[in-house]
Amino acid sequence: xxxxxxxxxxxxxxAARAALALLAAxxxxxxxxxxxxxxxxxxxxxxxRSDTGGExxxxxxxxxxxxxxxxxxxxxxxxxxxAICVVGQCLTCSLAGYALAxxxxxxxxxxxxxxIAAMLxxxxxxxxxxxxxxxxxxxxxxxxxxxxxxxxGGAPLFVFLFRQYFxxxxxxxxxxxxxDGCGHIQIWWRVMLPLAKPMLATVAIFTFxxxxxxxxxPLVYLVSPENRTLTLALAGFxxxxxxxxxxxxxxxxxxxxxxxxxxxxxxxxxxxxxxxxASKR
Amino acid sequence: MGHALQxxxxxxxxxxxxxxxxxxxxxxxxxxxxxxxxxxxxKSTLLRAVxxxxxxxSGTIQIGGRRVDDLDPGERDVAMVFQSYALYPHLSVRGNxxxxxxxxxxxxxxxxxxxAEAVRMLALEGLLERKPAQLSGxxxxxxxxxxxxxxxxxxxxxxxxxxxLDARLRAELRAEIAALHARLGVTALYVTHDQAEAMTxxxxxxxxxxxxVVQVGAPLDVxxxxxxxxxxxxxxxxxxxxxxxxxxxxTLELGTPSAGGLAITGVGGPDRDGIVAGIxxxxxxxxxxxxxxxxxxxTLVVARVEHLGTECLVxxxxxxxxxxxxxxxxxxxxxxxxxxxxxxxxxxHLFDGATGRRLVGAKRVPSETPANRPxxxxx
Numbered sequence: 001x002x003x004x005x006x007x008x009x010x011x012x013x014x015a016a017r018a019a020l021a022l023l024a025a026x027x028x029x030x031x032x033x034x035x036x037x038x039x040x041x042x043x044x045x046x047x048x049r050s051d052t053g054g055e056x057x058x059x060x061x062x063x064x065x066x067x068x069x070x071x072x073x074x075x076x077x078x079x080x081x082x083a084i085c086v087v088g089q090c091l092t093c094s095l096a097g098y099a100l101a102x103x104x105x106x107x108x109x110x111x112x113x114x115x116i117a118a119m120l121x122x123x124x125x126x127x128x129x130x131x132x133x134x135x136x137x138x139x140x141x142x143x144x145x146x147x148x149x150x151x152x153g154g155a156p157l158f159v160f161l162f163r164q165y166f167x168x169x170x171x172x173x174x175x176x177x178x179x180d181g182c183g184h185i186q187i188w189w190r191v192m193l194p195l196a197k198p199m200l201a202t203v204a205i206f207t208f209x210x211x212x213x214x215x216x217x218p219l220v221y222l223v224s225p226e227n228r229t230l231t232l233a234l235a236g237f238x239x240x241x242x243x244x245x246x247x248x249x250x251x252x253x254x255x256x257x258x259x260x261x262x263x264x265x266x267x268x269x270x271x272x273x274x275x276x277x278a279s280k281r
Numbered sequence: 282m283g284h285a286l287q288x289x290x291x292x293x294x295x296x297x298x299x300x301x302x303x304x305x306x307x308x309x310x311x312x313x314x315x316x317x318x319x320x321x322x323x324k325s326t327l328l329r330a331v332x333x334x335x336x337x338x339s340g341t342i343q344i345g346g347r348r349v350d351d352l353d354p355g356e357r358d359v360a361m362v363f364q365s366y367a368l369y370p371h372l373s374v375r376g377n378x379x380x381x382x383x384x385x386x387x388x389x390x391x392x393x394x395x396x397a398e399a400v401r402m403l404a405l406e407g408l409l410e411r412k413p414a415q416l417s418g419x420x421x422x423x424x425x426x427x428x429x430x431x432x433x434x435x436x437x438x439x440x441x442x443x444x445x446l447d448a449r450l451r452a453e454l455r456a457e458i459a460a461l462h463a464r465l466g467v468t469a470l471y472v473t474h475d476q477a478e479a480m481t482x483x484x485x486x487x488x489x490x491x492x493x494v495v496q497v498g499a500p501l502d503v504x505x506x507x508x509x510x511x512x513x514x515x516x517x518x519x520x521x522x523x524x525x526x527x528x529x530x531x532t533l534e535l536g537t538p539s540a541g542g543l544a545i546t547g548v549g550g551p552d553r554d555g556i557v558a559g560i561x562x563x564x565x566x567x568x569x570x571x572x573x574x575x576x577x578x579x580t581l582v583v584a585r586v587e588h589l590g591t592e593c594l595v596x597x598x599x600x601x602x603x604x605x606x607x608x609x610x611x612x613x614x615x616x617x618x619x620x621x622x623x624x625x626x627x628x629x630h631l632f633d634g635a636t637g638r639r640l641v642g643a644k645r646v647p648s649e650t651p652a653n654r655p656x657x658x659x660x
Contacts, residue, residue, distance in 0.1 A: 172367035175334050180428075181355035181384035194371040 035256075039064075039249035057246065064250040068233040069225070078212060078229045081143050085150035085211040086204050092153030093203060094196060097162025098188045102174050112163070118156035123216075131220060145221040146214075150207065158203045165199040165273075166192055201266045202273030209259055230255045284343070285310045285468035286331065286436055291340030293323070293330055293492075300326045302492045304340070308436075308485075311466040315483030315500075317473060319515065323492040324472045328438050331470060333357050345435045355384070360429035361438040364445060366421040368413040374424050375409040381432050399427040402461065419450040426458070430465075437469035443478065455481060476516055480504065488512050506630075510637040513559040513630060519594055522560045522604050525634060528553045533629060536602035543579060543602065547626035556640065559630035565606035566623040567597060569614060580619040597622065 040056040043063075065071045099105075100112050134145040153159060169192065177187045193200070215231040222228060234255060237248040263270070286308040293301040301323045308314040316324040329335040331342055333354035342350045349357045360381070368377050378399060382392040400406055403423045413421055422442055429437055442458075443451045459482055462469060473479055479486050480500045487497045488511075496508040507513035513521045526535040526542075531549045535558060536542025545558075570580060581597035581604065593608045604622065608614065631640040 170365055170367065172363045172365045173369065175329075175332075175354070176361070176363060176367035176369075176428075178334065178354040179332060179359065179361050180381035180432075183353075183355075186384070191369055191371075 032256075032260075035249045035253055038246055039253050041246050043244060043246050060246050060250040061254065064237075064244075064247040065254065067237070067244075067247060068230075068251055069228070069236075073226075074228060074230050074233050077143070077227070078231075081146050081229065082208055082211040084143075084147040086207045088147060088151030089153075089155055089158060089207040090200050090203050092151060093155055093158035094162045094193060094200070095188055096153045096159045097164075098166050098184070098192050100159065100163040101166035102171065102187075102192075103184055115156045115159050115163075119160065127216075127220070134221065140221055141223040141227060142221075143227075146211075146217050150211070155203075155207075158206070161203065161273075162196065162199055165196055169195055198269045198272035200273075201269030205263060205266055205270050208262055212255075212259055284308065285312070285345055286314070286470065287341075287343040287346075288327075288331070289341050289343075291327070291330060291342065292338045293326055293335055294338050295326065295335070300492050301330070301337075304492075304494055306487055306494055306497065308468055308470060310468055312484040313462050313469045313471055313482055315471045315473060315479040315486045316489060317476065317479040317483075317486050317516070318489035319474055322489040324474075324489050325440055326492075327489070328361075328440055328470055328472045331357075331436070332359055332361050332438055358435040359438055360432045360434040360436075361440060362422070362425050362429050362442045364441040366413070366418075366425045366445075368421055368424055368428070370413050373410050373412055374405060374416070377413070377424055378427050378431055381428060385432075395431040395433070396427075399430045402430065403427050403457075418446050419454060422446065422454060423457075426461070430461075435468070437467055439469060439471040439473075441472055441474070443473075443475070451478075458482060476518060479516075486516075488515065490515075506639065507559070508639050510557050510559065510632045513632065517561055519562045519605055519607060521630070522558075522562065522565070523632075524558050524560070524602065524604070526556055526558045528556060528631070533558055533626070533631075536600060543599065543604075543622070543624075545624050545626050545629060548629055548631070549626070550631065550640070553640075555634035557632040557634045557637070559632060560604070560624055560628065562594065562605045562607035564624060564628035565597075565604060567595060567606045567608060567614070567620050568623075569618050569620045579621065581622055583614045583616050583618040583620075586614055586616060 039060055040058055041060075042055065042057045043060065068074060096115075100108060100115070130145070130149075131140075134140055134148075139145050139148075149155075173191055173195075174187055177191050182190065213231060214229075215235065218229045218232050219235075222232065234248070234251055237244060237251060284307045286306075288304055288306045291301055291304040291306075292299065304323075304327060306314070306327075316327060318324045326335055330337050331344075333349070333352060333356075337350060340350070341348060344357060344359065369380060372380060375396065378396045379392055382395060387395070400409065403426055405420075405423060405427060408416065408420060408424070413424070416424065422445075425442070439458075443454055446454060455478055462482070471478075471482055473482075483500050485497060486500050486503050487494050488503065489495065490509075490511045496503055496512050498506075503512065504516055507516060507521075510523055514523055524535045526533055528534070528548060528550050529552055531547060533545040533548040534542060535545070567581065567583075579599055581599045581602075583595055584598045584603070585596040587594040588610070590610060592610055593612045593614070595606045595608055595612075595614050597604045597606055606622065614620075632638060633640055
């Protein structure tokens with residue numbers, strides 16, 4: 001039996017949804033807006049100033065970048081680490097996901113169970129053993145401890161997401177490629193990866209955001225001032241008695257800008273990837 | 282003529298279940314061997330084993346005299362057309378056609394020539410730069426055919442390639458595949474559950490039942506002389522009537538005397554109980570009785586009528602006996618109409634009721650009665 005819904009009820013329902021969406025958007029946008037607002041306040045006024053006098057202190061940005069230190073090098077180093085992590089994560093996690101989805105081998109279910117189990121282990125639990133390992137290898141104060149886990153497919157969540165995605169692509173494709181003379185690596189590279197753009201975008205964005213904004217790992221592994229990343233430089237603004245909030249916000253806006261830009265550029269692919277990952281399989 | 286494909290004693294198990302059991306089969310050069318059977322009979326598994334996509338438990342496979350069961354699919358010199366087309370969605374039609382040639386490092390000049398030839402043969406001009414998502418089902422299957430053709434393999438494998446198409450396209454592509462096969466003279470293994478495809482495309486048909494090959498032969502031979510009740514029931518549309526009965530004095534008695542039955546004289550053979558008689562619906566003639574007690578022989582009553590346009594299918598009942606007849610489209614029977622049936626004894630197939638096997642010498646026994654003589658009742 002179908003029940004007709006009066007059009008008035010539908011409009012109210014739509015309005016309620018829109019209001020909720022606006023509220024949620026406001027909750028996410030408010031901190032960004034606050035950051036941008038404070039970043040152009042005259043130094044010393046910070047959050048307490050009620051009268052800006054109509055003057056916006058855009059020079060805060062120049063001062064902030066100057067205070068961060070060697071800004072071009074900070075950006076270059078952070079970009080290098082992020083790029084290696086993004087590429088490494090996409091390649092190795094997709095390769096592992098392909099193997100778990102489409103390569104029959106003994107113990108595949110067990111390995112997949114391990115991947116699932118690894119998703120339940122918090123990063124902090126592995127932090128000390130991992131630090132001891134990298135210290136014993138003499139890699140502390142290099143970027144290797146920051147990139148090796150990503151390059152070696154150390155993100156079980158992404159392995160899982162890729163596996164799920166590859167399962168949605170028909171097995172016939174793999175079989176056709178095998179008959180066309182491809183080995184598994186070629187199938188992964190020439191057939192599966194080109195079809196996995198939404199998932200690649202999702203993993204790339206997640207990895208980009210996590211690596212670009214990572215404070216914990218650089219703090220643990222990077223000791224020398226010349227090896228610092230942007231997040232460590234940002235932390236340098238915080239002092240016990242005279243934290244320059246306006247400069248900190250200006251520097252934060254500069255550091256956050258690439259994240260926002262990347263998300264907007266790849267938004268559509270990202271959402272498709274998340275939808276596929278969320279689909280039941 | 283040598284064997285392009287030789288399968289011996291092939292057994293395949295999937296997930297602990299035996300899917301193929303000791304299959305021995307061969308295809309001559311240029312032959313289209315059709316694997317026919319219902320869903321789950323193992324025909325696709327057999328095809329996939331030949332392709333190398335399924336590892337057999339035992340047995341051997343030779344293609345062109347070369348043993349291939351230990352080779353990877355790409356090394357077997359076979360090309361496969363899938364039911365789902367399996368076109369690479371990210372590549373254009375041209376990219377799909379060139380894909381296997383690039384993988385096998387065919388020189389660019391020859392690659393271009395082979396693609397051009399396939400495009401011409403399959404009328405794919407104008408579609409080369411399109412992606413599979415921009416093609417219709419028929420066009421996609423043509424591209425899939427083209428991708429197989431450009432490889433010029435020793436053996437073509439077709440896995441129900443027309444199943445996803447509508448009836449009109451299926452008929453069109455069936456004719457195209459037949460024409461291509463006749464023109465190129467390639468050897469092919471073709472899997473289908475559609476007997477029209479099997480009958481029209483196959484040089485020979487291999488009928489599979491529960492993982493075993495139960496009959497191999499030319500399409501008409503399989504149709505005319507089914508080896509078992511399974512083949513008899515599966516090959517031919519509408520399906521053959523399979524009725525329990527016995528032979529007494531050269532007369533076939535169907536049904537039970539108490540519940541009503543038919544007798545078909547002139548079937549011949551020794552007296553025998555526990556047989557199954559196979560009668561194709563097209564070999565059953567039924568006429569409406571003109572009045573009470575009209576006609577000759579026992580009266581069967583029309584239980585159900587299906588007008589198909591080209592013919593009229595009628596379910597007839599006589600007590601517990603049920604018989605399907607295919608009448609000319611001009612027939613206008615209505616449920617409840619009575620009338621006698623006419624079955625010529627030489628059209629009756631006899632099978633052993635216990636084993637289901639065809640009884641030797643039971644086919645087309647010369648009739649002692651006129652061919653059009655109606656059966657006599659024995660009840």
